[in-house]
Amino acid sequence: MERGPVVRITDVAALAGVAPSTVSKALNGTGSLRESTRAKVREAADRLGFVPDATARSLSARRSFTVGLLSTDSAGRFSLPVVLGAENALVGGELSALLATARHDPVREQHHVRALVARRVDGIIVTGRTTEPREPIRVPMPVVYAFAPSVDPDDASVVPDDATGMRLLVEHLVALGRRRIAYVGGRAEQAASTVRHDTLVAELAARGLELVGPALYGDWSEQWGRRAVDAVLGRDPGGAVADGAAGGAPAVDAIVFASDQLARGGCDRLRERGLRVPDDVAVTGYDDWDVMSLASRPPLTTVDMQLERLGQRAAELLIAAIEGEPARGVERLAPRLVVRASTLGDG
Amino acid sequence: MERGPVVRITDVAALAGVAPSTVSKALNGTGSLRESTRAKVREAADRLGFVPDATARSLSARRSFTVGLLSTDSAGRFSLPVVLGAENALVGGELSALLATARHDPVREQHHVRALVARRVDGIIVTGRTTEPREPIRVPMPVVYAFAPSVDPDDASVVPDDATGMRLLVEHLVALGRRRIAYVGGRAEQAASTVRHDTLVAELAARGLELVGPALYGDWSEQWGRRAVDAVLGRDPGGAVADGAAGGAPAVDAIVFASDQLARGGCDRLRERGLRVPDDVAVTGYDDWDVMSLASRPPLTTVDMQLERLGQRAAELLIAAIEGEPARGVERLAPRLVVRASTLGDG
């Protein structure tokens, strides 16, 4: 903590024997100066450890070179990677990131928005806890919504493409010969549950298949994943036997879970019921949340929404908007299929 | 996105029919002004939606009212709560948080430090991925290290008090009548593994007890937690029988795991071996990471390091330092024992 007095441009100017304006030009490569002069100034600046005051620079540039990262929730499992991806991309663009977490409280959010406006951030990236569309914020600078899109179609939003995610899963399962596929969702009222269901049904239909049984909804816990397996296979613990199917075979040969957490619980329950994953029943998750997808037994085939890339993309769009080329509308970012043992055996 | 022209103090002054300096005094409650004048100015400011430019304010105040949150890793499971807790406390103090994640790369870290210095942040909170002491950063403003302390004892650091955490666990287990306690650590070279082991041994000794078997080290995975159970109980799957202990009783009546992840794996393995948790063997975790401690079967008795409070405390210390009252040395924050079914049955 060397608390030496801060070095100002005038100090550098004095040491180099030039005017402050010359120092500015020399260090920023502007103006017309002799190379020897630039070198002399650089030398003096280095010697003093001069770091130009970004505050002053901002004031005259009328730009803060700062972007606000407004997270509706407490930067949880989903918004965190988005925030990190964005921060990363911003740093590359010489921008700094102001973190503002609203913890799901509109008052706090409003407070943060005001603070960001007061700081004259060049733009704002808004993220949320879920993919539910949200009300836009009203600020005098560009905004990009990531993960949770804005309800206003004129705003720029970047969201994971669940439809593609489900299509990848269905392609994979069908290619493996699975035909009797069931679906287990999370909370019924959330888009993540319902969109994935609807897309799954559509993708199956496109291949002449039908979902086995009704969609099951509960919450996002492993426990629900376990119980859902019972609901799919029938209550009696041993009875994995299908009605009319070949003797001893379960009623389904694959279960698509709407999250890794659900899938992990599902795998546990299947094993407890004496069924082999994936030999008897293939299982897929969603999110590729490593502590779930890798710790699951077996590890989960799942969909990686690439949330960091999502954040990165949001940052790119925001930077473009700041530079005068705003985007509008919802951009869907294709996810990546991650194949592991829950569908491929020891593959 | 109402991109109206930004309102300046002169605009407010013009509308209110006063001088800019008067507006400043009126809105900040300084100077001596008639109440009617203040009201008139407030009215004008409201009407125009005037938000003073924090950049300009910072420049003249010679303070940025901004704090840097420098995270060595990518704001992972441990540093994230610390960062959030800090951000939260800072907002309360009217400070904004600049997020800077170094991703374990010294070059990136250096870059971020320079950026924070350039922005003239009022102070910096440094967090890390582990509790290993780290090299301090050299900057001309106050710094507080959170979670990962500085190796320099003159710096201010806040860390979780693992010793107290272990003591709470031992007290709890011993009070429940457990006497044959084994320990399973994570990576052998990490302080979190060894400190917890050493404290556990010391606490047991203080009660005339000894650790059963050697400390076992591996990694931090559930898989290692499962295998460690085999190591503790002996290789043969069914054989939970102690050498010399009462017939059929396991060699231990409690296993202290160094993390929830390990403990969760341990519970799974114990159950698979036909042992009841906690009836046959009590299990404790560490961290209170909800997706592990609550999803475990049974849910885990564990230690909550209160990382958010840690971040909050770091923010408090930093604010004090900024206001001229720097602290020094390592402050240990006592954790909280969280009792669940892995030691208390249906309790």
Add this chain to the structure above:
DNA sequence: GTACATTAGGAAATCGGATTCCTTGTTTCC
């Protein structure tokens, strides 16, 4: 050798508030 074009670098204005220092009125007191 004089007129004109360039170039190097300094002086001053600017960004938008905060603050200090004055200048007016208005009271108060003797």
Add this chain to the structure above:
DNA sequence: GGAAACAAGGAATCCGATTTCCTAATGTAC
């Protein structure tokens, strides 16, 4: 009624870098 004290608010300065505007020096052309 006049001097002193005080209140109210405006003018000017400052924060630290950037940028525009100028001036002086150097170079080029005829």
